[in-house]
Amino acid sequence: MFNLDEYKDKLIDNIGIKRFNHCLRVRDFALKLNKRLDNYKIETAAILHDCAKYNEKYYLDKYKNYCNFDKEILENKAVIHAFLGKIIAEKEYNINDEEILNAIKYHTTGRVNMTELEKIIFLADACEEKRNYQGVEEIRNLAFKDLDKAVLKTLDGNIKSLIDRGLIIFPLTILARNYLLKEKNG
Numbered sequence: 001m002f003n004l005d006e007y008k009d010k011l012i013d014n015i016g017i018k019r020f021n022h023c024l025r026v027r028d029f030a031l032k033l034n035k036r037l038d039n040y041k042i043e044t045a046a047i048l049h050d051c052a053k054y055n056e057k058y059y060l061d062k063y064k065n066y067c068n069f070d071k072e073i074l075e076n077k078a079v080i081h082a083f084l085g086k087i088i089a090e091k092e093y094n095i096n097d098e099e100i101l102n103a104i105k106y107h108t109t110g111r112v113n114m115t116e117l118e119k120i121i122f123l124a125d126a127c128e129e130k131r132n133y134q135g136v137e138e139i140r141n142l143a144f145k146d147l148d149k150a151v152l153k154t155l156d157g158n159i160k161s162l163i164d165r166g167l168i169i170f171p172l173t174i175l176a177r178n179y180l181l182k183e184k185n186g
């Protein structure tokens with residue numbers, strides 16, 4: 001069982017106090033969104049979702065035998081920490097629950113057919129109380145009413161923002177968006 005007190009110092013050492021505080025806010029928002037899942041899973045996934053951030057090079061080297069990522073992932077600075085985070089949560093923080101690990105892995109890109117835990121962590125990361133991009137309040141409100149609609153809106157926003165900034169879009173996000181759009185329209 002993950003015990004935050006046991007790992008807090010290590011996590012702060014790794015990601016810094018600002019990012020750690022973001023993780024606490026993600027936890028708090030995710031707990032508010034949670035209706036029926038185990039709070040332990042929510043808390044653990046939220047606290048650890050960014051555990052690989054800022055140390056990608058170090059961890060990629062340390063766990064090279066476990067990191068057979070596609071070139072596309074390795075080259076995408078924004079996305080790699082999430083995929084690597086799954087491995088680091090397992091190896092460095094002793095998490096072996098696949099649902100928690102996948103919520104960490106897909107918290108940045110989303111994916112097709114996300115679990116409820118994945119949706120909650122994805123949304124809490126996007127909407128925690130200090131996020132202040134245009135439209136965040138609408139997504140926050142939507143998240144309490146309909147997780148799917150809120151995830152779809154967030155994916156749309158992420159895709160638009162990546163296009164506006166001229167950045168590469170990791171395709172999983174497009175697939176996730178199309179999947180939800182079809183689900184919603186039937």
Ligand SMILES: Nc1ncnc2c1ncn2[C@@H]1O[C@H](COP(=O)(O)OP(=O)(O)O)[C@@H](O)[C@H]1O
Pocket residue numbers: 076078079107108109125158161162168169170171172173174
């Ligand atoms: N499919 C994608 N392809 C490339 N970059 C993405 C994709 N989805 C999200 N991102 C970018 O990843 C960055 C980090 O996302 P995330 O880890 O969720 O947030 P943060 O680091 O702010 O907590 C954001 O700048 C976002 O635009």
